Amino acid sequence: MIMTTAAFSQDKPDPKDTEVWKPEPAIVSPGKDISHPPSDAIILFDGRNLDSWTDARGEAARWTVGNGSMTVAKGTGDVKTKQTFGDIQLHIEWRSPEKVEGDGQGRGNSGIFFCELYELQVLDSYNNRTYSNGQAGSIYKQSMPMVNASRRPGEWQTYDAVFITPKFNPDGTLNAPGHITVFHNGILIHHHTEIKGTTEYIGKPRIVAHGKGSLRLQDHGNPTSFRNIWVRELN
């Protein structure tokens, strides 16, 4: 068969064929710098009060607020957000105690639990060796950070994370594992790292079906401080 010129022109690809116009991505104004929340952020702590938080039992959070930050009050327990979240982008700043005390897991230990189940470790890992999958930036007892991006104790540090929750079938079995990407002080330390299950101090991660959950900060007995905490829901 002889192809006509017309047949060729009909088959000629049009660049418009691959243009996608709908939906149009929403406009989000960036903050002044990485630490300033964008316009659609949910502010969880702006330095003034713990109104967005409770203690682990759902009663008033008793951590110390002052100088624009909140600090673990030893023995008062973890604090968690009143609001629950699924997939989120998180920005959080934290500071290990300037006065260095203890070593290993006992130095500046706290943590950020997504859905109250999966811990992104907070630890003073500046000249403080511990097991790699338990140092700052680890997904505790699951995945070590790519690098140690820690600043000195007493200096403010940042985590910027994208957390995608595990998805479950109606019968409670795992449909798709969760994943996390984390920048520590602007440096990539996890890229789409698989969440293997719940954070366990002893034993293997477990698969536990759940829906949205609070963000929880750990009282590990060290006076670690936090400030400028905000999330963006990713749905």
Ligand code: MG
């Ligand atoms: Mg911890």
